[in-house]
Amino acid sequence: xxxxxxxxxxxxxxxxxxxxxxxxxxxxxxxxxxxxxxxxxxxxxxxxxxxxxxxxxxxxxxxxxxxxxxxxxxxxxxxxxxxxxxxxxxxxxxxxxxxxxxxxxxxxxxxxxxxxxxxxxxxxxxxxxxxxxxxxxxxxxxxxxxxxxxxxxxxxxxxxxxxxxxxxxxxxxxxxxxxxxxxxxxxxxxxxxxxxxxxxxxxxxxxxxxxxxxxxxxxxxxxxxxxxxxxxxxxxxxxxxxxxxxxxxxxxxxxxxxxxxxxxxxxxxxxxxxxxxxxxxxxxxxxxxxxxxxxxxx
Amino acid sequence: xxxxxxxxxxxxxxxxxxxxxxxxxxxxxxxxxxxxxxxxxxxxxxxxxxxxxxxxxxxxxxxxxxxxxxxxxxxxxxxxxxxxxxxxxxxxxxxxxxxxxxxxxxxxxxxxxxxxxxxxxxxxxxxxxxxxxxxxxxxxxxxxxxxxxxxxxxxxxxxxxxxxxxxxxxxxxxxxxxxxxxxxxxxxxxxxxxxxxxxxxxxxxxxxxxxxxxxxxxxxxxxxxxxxxxxxxxxxxxxxxxxxxxxxxxxxxxxxxxxxxxxxxxxxxxxxxxxxxxxxxxxxxxxxxxxxxxxxxxxxxxxxx
Amino acid sequence: xxxxxxxxxxxxxxxxxxxxxxxxxxxxxxxxxxxxxxxxxxxxxxxxxxxxxxxxxxxxxxxxxxxxxxxxxxxxxxxxxxxxxxxxxxxxxxxxxxxxxxxxxxxxxxxxxxxxxxxxxxxxxxxxxxxxxxxxxxxxxxxxxxxxxxxxxxxxxxxxxxxxxxxxxxxxxxxxxxxxxxxxxxxxxxxxxxxxxxxxxxxxxxxxxxxxxxxxxxxxxxxxxxxxxxxxxxxxxxxxxxxxxxxxxxxxxxxxxxxxxxxxxxxxxxxxxxxxxxxxxxxxxxxxxxxxxxxxxxxxxxxxxxxxxxxxxxxxxxxxxxxxxxxxxxx
Numbered sequence: 001x002x003x004x005x006x007x008x009x010x011x012x013x014x015x016x017x018x019x020x021x022x023x024x025x026x027x028x029x030x031x032x033x034x035x036x037x038x039x040x041x042x043x044x045x046x047x048x049x050x051x052x053x054x055x056x057x058x059x060x061x062x063x064x065x066x067x068x069x070x071x072x073x074x075x076x077x078x079x080x081x082x083x084x085x086x087x088x089x090x091x092x093x094x095x096x097x098x099x100x101x102x103x104x105x106x107x108x109x110x111x112x113x114x115x116x117x118x119x120x121x122x123x124x125x126x127x128x129x130x131x132x133x134x135x136x137x138x139x140x141x142x143x144x145x146x147x148x149x150x151x152x153x154x155x156x157x158x159x160x161x162x163x164x165x166x167x168x169x170x171x172x173x174x175x176x177x178x179x180x181x182x183x184x185x186x187x188x189x190x191x192x193x194x195x196x197x198x199x200x201x202x203x204x205x206x207x208x209x210x211x212x213x214x215x216x217x218x219x220x221x222x223x224x225x226x227x228x229x230x231x232x233x234x235x236x237x238x239x240x241x242x243x244x245x246x247x248x249x250x251x252x253x254x255x256x257x258x259x260x261x262x263x264x265x266x267x268x269x270x271x272x273x274x275x276x277x278x279x280x281x282x283x284x285x286x287x288x289x290x291x292x293x294x295x296x297x298x
Numbered sequence: 299x300x301x302x303x304x305x306x307x308x309x310x311x312x313x314x315x316x317x318x319x320x321x322x323x324x325x326x327x328x329x330x331x332x333x334x335x336x337x338x339x340x341x342x343x344x345x346x347x348x349x350x351x352x353x354x355x356x357x358x359x360x361x362x363x364x365x366x367x368x369x370x371x372x373x374x375x376x377x378x379x380x381x382x383x384x385x386x387x388x389x390x391x392x393x394x395x396x397x398x399x400x401x402x403x404x405x406x407x408x409x410x411x412x413x414x415x416x417x418x419x420x421x422x423x424x425x426x427x428x429x430x431x432x433x434x435x436x437x438x439x440x441x442x443x444x445x446x447x448x449x450x451x452x453x454x455x456x457x458x459x460x461x462x463x464x465x466x467x468x469x470x471x472x473x474x475x476x477x478x479x480x481x482x483x484x485x486x487x488x489x490x491x492x493x494x495x496x497x498x499x500x501x502x503x504x505x506x507x508x509x510x511x512x513x514x515x516x517x518x519x520x521x522x523x524x525x526x527x528x529x530x531x532x533x534x535x536x537x538x539x540x541x542x543x544x545x546x547x548x549x550x551x552x553x554x555x556x557x558x559x560x561x562x563x564x565x566x567x568x569x570x571x572x573x574x575x576x577x578x579x580x581x582x583x584x585x586x587x588x589x590x591x592x593x594x595x596x597x598x599x600x601x602x603x
Numbered sequence: 604x605x606x607x608x609x610x611x612x613x614x615x616x617x618x619x620x621x622x623x624x625x626x627x628x629x630x631x632x633x634x635x636x637x638x639x640x641x642x643x644x645x646x647x648x649x650x651x652x653x654x655x656x657x658x659x660x661x662x663x664x665x666x667x668x669x670x671x672x673x674x675x676x677x678x679x680x681x682x683x684x685x686x687x688x689x690x691x692x693x694x695x696x697x698x699x700x701x702x703x704x705x706x707x708x709x710x711x712x713x714x715x716x717x718x719x720x721x722x723x724x725x726x727x728x729x730x731x732x733x734x735x736x737x738x739x740x741x742x743x744x745x746x747x748x749x750x751x752x753x754x755x756x757x758x759x760x761x762x763x764x765x766x767x768x769x770x771x772x773x774x775x776x777x778x779x780x781x782x783x784x785x786x787x788x789x790x791x792x793x794x795x796x797x798x799x800x801x802x803x804x805x806x807x808x809x810x811x812x813x814x815x816x817x818x819x820x821x822x823x824x825x826x827x828x829x830x831x832x833x834x835x836x837x838x839x840x841x842x843x844x845x846x847x848x849x850x851x852x853x854x855x856x857x858x859x860x861x862x863x864x865x866x867x868x869x870x871x872x873x874x875x876x877x878x879x880x881x882x883x884x885x886x887x888x889x890x891x892x893x894x895x896x897x898x899x900x901x902x903x904x905x906x907x908x909x910x911x912x913x914x915x916x917x918x919x920x921x922x923x924x925x926x927x928x929x930x931x932x933x934x
Contacts, residue, residue: 030434134309134312134313134316137309137313138313138316138317138320140582140586141313141314141317141579141582141583142317142320142321142575142579143540143541143575143578143579143582144541145541145542145544145545146541146544146559146563146571146574146575146578147321147324147575149544149559149560149563150321150324150325150563150571150575151324153563153564153566154324154325226437226438230440233440233442234440234441234442234545237440237442237545238544238545238548238560239564240563240564250440250442253440253442253443253446257446260446260449260450260454261454264450267443267446267447267450268447268450271440271442271443271446271447272443274440274443275435275438275439275440275443278437278438278439278440279434279435279438282434282437282438283434286434499705500700500702500705500706501705501706501707501708501709503661503700503706504700504706504707504708504768504771505708506661506692507659507661507692507693507697507698507700508692508693508697508719508720508723508771509689509690509691509692509693509694509723509724510689510693510719510723511689519708522708522710522711523708523709523710596710597709597710598709598710598755598757599709599755599757
C-alpha cells in the first residue's frame, strides 16, 4: 500500500439527519409557499386595525352598494361597499381574523381532546382502547354539518358557540392518527426499556411517546384547522354560523349571493380568499408530512 | 366470514343507538318544544297544556325510549311544520339525495381513478404534478363557493345549464360535480399510492418476466390489487355524501333530504331533525359496513380467513 | 463447435445516484451452451442479479445498460424492441426469483396464473392450457394438482409456491431458465429438494440454466460452469470442478476458505474470513475492486487488470498465478 489514500478505500460520509431535514424543508416548494401565505394572512389579521381603511361595522345608508374602484368607484372604497354601506375591503381584512381564530382555536380544542383519547387508547390498550374506538365510530357516524347546524340553531350563532361546537366535533382524526402512532411507538424497544427501569406512566408518555408522535400531530393540526375554517364558512353561508354583523367570509358570500347576477365579485372575492387560505394551510400540512416522512412519497 | 359480519352488524347497531341518543339529548337542550309547537301567539296556559298533551314534561329517558320504540316501527312522529308524518316526508325527499349521491360518487370515481393510474405510471411528471395539485386545490375549495361559481359561469354567463331546481337530468350536472369533487382528491391519491406500491411488487416483476405486455400488467395485475382499498374508500365517501348534500342542495335549490334538514333546523322542526340525524348516520353506517364487506370480498386473502 | 445459446460480451450497468454514477457492473463476459448450467456466484451487491435482469431486459428505467453483445440464439437482445423481448420472455427465456412468498399475484388463482403463462405465447384453448398446467404441477412434484389450480397463493407454503413458480416458468418449454437465488428464502430441507428438481428438469428438457447464488455448496452440486463475481466484476470463470479444485483468484480462494471442505479442512481448525467490506462503486472505479481486502494488493492493482489463464478457465489478477505463490497451499 502506498501513502496516497486509495479512492476505493475512502469512507462514505453523508449529511446529518437534521441537515437532511432542513435541506428537504427548504427545497419543498409547497411547504414554503404554504408557510409564506399563511404567515402573510396571519399578519393581515393581526394588523387589521392598521390595514383596514374603515371600520368594518360602520354602516352608511347613503353609501350603499358603491361599486369597486375597477367598476367606476373611488379609492376611498377600493372594493366598494355592501348592502348596508359597510366598506367591503375592511370587512374582508377583518374576516381573516374570524377565519384564523376559529380555525386555530377549534383545532386546538379538538387536538387536545383527540390526542388525549388517541394516545390513551394506543398506550393503555384493552378496555380503554375499546371505549375510545367505539366513541370514534360514534363520532364518525354523526353527520357533522347537520349536528353543528342543529346545535348552533339551539344555542344561537356566536363566535364562541361556533368554535366550541367545531372543537367538540373535529377530534376524530386526531384520535385515529394519534392512536395508530402511539400503538406503533409503544411497541418499540425504548419504551419497554423505560418501563423496565420503572419510569412512571406520565413520564413515559411525555418523554418517549409524545416527541415521536409529534410529527404526525403537527400535520393533523394543520389539516383540521383547514377543515374547521371550511366548516365555519359553510355554516355561516347557511346562516347558522357566525351571525351578522360579524365579518365572516362565508357570511359575505351568502350576503353577496342575491346580487350575484350583476356583481359577481361579491361572491367571488371572499370565496377566493378562503380558498387561498385553506390551500396554503393544506400545502403546509402536506409539506410537513412529506418532509418529516419522505418514505411516504413515491 | 359470517361471524365477522354479525360482529360488525352488532357494533353498527350499537353505534346507531348511541348516535340517536346523543342527538335526542342535544335537541332536548333546545328549550321548549311545546313553545315551538304552540307558536308565538299562544299564552302560557296553552303552552303548558300542549306540554302535558305531548308528554314533554316527562323525564328525558322516558321520552327517548318512547321515540325509539316508535322509530323501530317506522313511526318518526309528525313534522311540526308540515304537519305530515316525518317518515314519508323524508322518504320522498330521499330520492333526490340518493340520486345525487350516487352520481357524485360515480363522477368522482370515473375522474379520479384514471388520473391516479396515469399519475402512478409517470411519477413526478407533468401529469402527476397536475393531478396532485388538482387534488390539493380540490380539497381547499369551499363547496358552496364552487357551486356559485359554476352557476355564474354555466348558467348565467353561458346559459348552458339551468341554475336551480331538479326537473331534468341537466339540473343534476352541476350539483353532481360540486358534490363529487370533494371525494376526488382522496380517491386519486389512494389510487396513485396503491398503484405505485403494487407496481413495485415482486409479482409484477413475475408478470413481466412471463412476457405480459404493459397494459396487461397495469390493469389485470396491478390495478386489480390496488383498487381494493379504493373501493372501500369510495363506499365510505358515499356515506359522507349526505352531509355534503346539505350545502349543495341549498345552493342549487334541490328539494332533497339535505335541503329538508336545513329547513327543519331553521324552523325548529324537532321530530324531523331527530329523524334526519338518525337517517344520515344510518347511511354512513351502512356504507362503511358495505366498504368492509367489499374489502374482504375483493381480497382473496381475507375471503377464506 | 456448436454455437452458444447465450453470449454476453463486455456488459456494463450504471446507475445514476444522488452522489454520482454507480458502476454496478463492469465489463462482464460469459457464454452458455444449450443444456449447460452456469452458476454465477458472489456476495450481496456483487451485481449478479442485475446481470440476469439485464439479459432478460427487466432492468429499471434509470439503469443504463451497455455491452458489445448480448445474443440469445439468433436474437440480438441489445437492439431488440419491446415486442421482441415480450415474445421471448416467459416463452424461450424464463426467470424465477428469490421470494416465492411475494412473487405470485395474490388476487388470482394458481391455475389462472399458470395458464396465463402459456396463453400469452401459444394459441391454445383454455382446456389445453389447463391440462398443461396440471401436467407441469405434477412434474414439479405437487400432489393433487387438479385441486391446486383453484387455490390462491396465500394458501400454499413457501416451498410449494416456489414449485409453482418453477412450473410456471416451464409452461412454454423455454431454452433458458434463469434462477435468481431460488432456494435462499426456503428451509434447508426444502432447498435440497428444489435444487434436485431443477437439476432433473434441466437434464430432462435439455434446458440451459443460469443459477445465481451466494451459496458455494449449491454450486458444487448443480453447476457445469462457474462465474465468480465481486463488486460488479467477473474475477474468475471456468468449469466448476476445476475452479473448486484449483481456484486461481485470491477472492475465490478466500471464499472457499470460508466453508468447511471435506478432506481439506482440518478438524478444529478455524474457518477463514475475508477482512474488510465491499467498496463504494460510485464515481471513478479503476483497477481491481478486490484490492482493498486482498492480502497481496500492490500499487499495480490500481491499473486495469488483464484476464489470465486459458479461455476455458480465466481469472483477473495482476499476478500471473493469482498470488498463489505468495500463499502456498490452501489450508
